[in-house]
Amino acid sequence: MFKKAKVKTILFLSIALFIIFLFFVVIGVSYRMVVSETIASTSAHQKELLHLYRNELDNQMKVLEETAVVISRNADLQAFINNRHEHFSYNRQRNNLHKYLHQVVLSSSMIDSIDIYMDNPPTFDSQYPIRFLSKIDMHSHPKNKEVNEANEVWLGEHDKHLTEEEKVVSYMCKLYSAKGTLKAMLVLNVRTRDFEALFVDRDHHANQRMLVGKNGEAIMAAHETDEEVGRIVAEHSFNQGGKRELDQGLAVWSALERADWFLVEVTPWGELTKGGKRITAVLIAISLVAIAGALLFALFLSTAFSKPILQLRQGFVQFGKSQKVNVPIGYQNEFGDLFEGFTEMTKEIHALHQSLEEEHRRKNEADITALQANINPHFLYNTLDQLNWMAIAKGQDEISEVIELMGKMLRIGLSKGKSFIPIADELDHIRYYMQIQQCTKSVDISFEIDVPSELHHYYVPKFTLQPIVENAIVHGFHRRQRGMIDISIRPYKQALQLQVKDDGVGFDQKEPIPRKNGYGLQNVAERLRAFFGEEGTITVYSAIGAGTTVLIEIPQKQTSDWGGVNKYVENGYYRRRRASN
Numbered sequence: 001m002f003k004k005a006k007v008k009t010i011l012f013l014s015i016a017l018f019i020i021f022l023f024f025v026v027i028g029v030s031y032r033m034v035v036s037e038t039i040a041s042t043s044a045h046q047k048e049l050l051h052l053y054r055n056e057l058d059n060q061m062k063v064l065e066e067t068a069v070v071i072s073r074n075a076d077l078q079a080f081i082n083n084r085h086e087h088f089s090y091n092r093q094r095n096n097l098h099k100y101l102h103q104v105v106l107s108s109s110m111i112d113s114i115d116i117y118m119d120n121p122p123t124f125d126s127q128y129p130i131r132f133l134s135k136i137d138m139h140s141h142p143k144n145k146e147v148n149e150a151n152e153v154w155l156g157e158h159d160k161h162l163t164e165e166e167k168v169v170s171y172m173c174k175l176y177s178a179k180g181t182l183k184a185m186l187v188l189n190v191r192t193r194d195f196e197a198l199f200v201d202r203d204h205h206a207n208q209r210m211l212v213g214k215n216g217e218a219i220m221a222a223h224e225t226d227e228e229v230g231r232i233v234a235e236h237s238f239n240q241g242g243k244r245e246l247d248q249g250l251a252v253w254s255a256l257e258r259a260d261w262f263l264v265e266v267t268p269w270g271e272l273t274k275g276g277k278r279i280t281a282v283l284i285a286i287s288l289v290a291i292a293g294a295l296l297f298a299l300f301l302s303t304a305f306s307k308p309i310l311q312l313r314q315g316f317v318q319f320g321k322s323q324k325v326n327v328p329i330g331y332q333n334e335f336g337d338l339f340e341g342f343t344e345m346t347k348e349i350h351a352l353h354q355s356l357e358e359e360h361r362r363k364n365e366a367d368i369t370a371l372q373a374n375i376n377p378h379f380l381y382n383t384l385d386q387l388n389w390m391a392i393a394k395g396q397d398e399i400s401e402v403i404e405l406m407g408k409m410l411r412i413g414l415s416k417g418k419s420f421i422p423i424a425d426e427l428d429h430i431r432y433y434m435q436i437q438q439c440t441k442s443v444d445i446s447f448e449i450d451v452p453s454e455l456h457h458y459y460v461p462k463f464t465l466q467p468i469v470e471n472a473i474v475h476g477f478h479r480r481q482r483g484m485i486d487i488s489i490r491p492y493k494q495a496l497q498l499q500v501k502d503d504g505v506g507f508d509q510k511e512p513i514p515r516k517n518g519y520g521l522q523n524v525a526e527r528l529r530a531f532f533g534e535e536g537t538i539t540v541y542s543a544i545g546a547g548t549t550v551l552i553e554i555p556q557k558q559t560s561d562w563g564g565v566n567k568y569v570e571n572g573y574y575r576r577r578r579a580s581n
Helices: 007-072 075-081 087-107 135-140 144-149 192-196 227-235 274-320 334-354 356-393 397-417 423-440 466-476 515-535 572-580
Strands: 111-118 130-134 152-159 167-176 182-191 209-213 218-221 241-245 249-255 261-268 420-422 444-450 459-461 482-492 495-502 537-542 548-555
Touching: 007 087, 007 111, 007 152, 007 167, 007 182, 007 241, 007 249, 007 261, 007 274, 075 087, 075 111, 075 182, 087 111, 087 130, 111 135, 130 135, 135 144, 135 182, 144 152, 167 192, 182 192, 192 218, 209 227, 227 249, 227 261, 274 334, 356 397, 397 423, 420 423, 423 444, 423 459, 423 466, 423 482, 459 515, 466 482, 466 495, 466 515, 466 548, 515 537, 515 548
Parallel strands: 111 130, 152 218, 444 482
Antiparallel strands: 111 182, 152 167, 167 182, 209 218, 209 261, 241 249, 249 261, 420 459, 482 495, 495 548, 537 548
């Protein structure tokens, strides 16, 4: 599309689509921020509200527990459960106990009925909310398992024992003798609707607040407890409170102190996002109006931008037909640069035609010079070969070895005129140079090269390591009898790190390096900058008496090709334009 469509069309569509995309991003981000803020404020409000309901529940449950304690200490009840009543006073004590318990029920707004499970229970009137039952009856209680596991426990919503008239929530405590024998079980029953009224507001969230046990089971709920709610609460039951985003909404819970229950409230996502949807609808309406205006502006802008380009195109057509070229004037921006550059280009093209013959002549001279340059290396090889044979003939084996090594170094140095050579050749060049130094120097110089074989095929600028090694020998081992040079190359990300380390005398980096000592480093640094720009770096670490380390970092390169002038050199015409402005 970009190559086939008109510039005006591309500009218009690009600007229009960008503006539309930007509006949708703003709407989406705004909606998300509103929803996030709503969730945060709602969860904080829910936590505070649940805390109040939890305190009310705990207080009422505490009152019922204290009531159970008071009942358990009643003398008539103790006489009955311990079989200490006299036969002639049995009816009187039973009536007194019955009246007492009935008065307790009437005086409490929460207690619906009282059940006492005991051995040899007295008879009771089913018209009253007091029942004396046998301990054996407890086996058929809906919450018998919880009763058997604790001495006192709150029992979640269940059918009232031995009747299915209504649902109740119960508090059970066991009564023991002084010897620790279970004598009776006192159960206070609270109607579900009365207990539910402590934490459910029928006018608000009536079907979203519930009681859940620590294992995720439903204790009391206005509707069936969602499995995900129970699972989340069970996983976080060690926390006193918390919140979690679920599929159906935001869940917030708070733990009760009087029982292993959690008060949970789930707010549906629809209610949470209601405000965000309203704001989004307003933003969409505003955006539609803004997009219509933006499209008109995009049309105007694309026309204004494409007009100079079309004029420049017409100028090319005129120039191709050798007609007089008319380009607009008065532009002070990049279009002015284009038009001025086009004018300069046409002038330079005319000048180019006039200089073709001169260029052809210079090319012939360059070809001749190149042919002569090919003869010079041949002459040097032949001369070194003759000197080598002369040294052998006179028994100068060391001189012969040095001359042979120089020939090898010369061959690598010329490398058919290429600027980049494989790392393997660069290392061979260093080995030949070090062998020459070992032959000619009185100092005992040793070296070690640590380069993985898989890096040998990478290319580096030739003569990268030799000047640095030479610096180490000439300046680092000055007035030293021996020295060690370590050379290593390692891959680093998409680059190569070349390191030359010596144990020479070192120098103080705070003081400037003398020109005679730093020429080799400067030469390498300038060549790296010319080849790689900012990607080619050289760093020196040194201290007096601690040797010197030179670290070079260059991009990884697997070919010897190089385009001549590096990519960081600017076009001369535009550099002049910026300077003039």
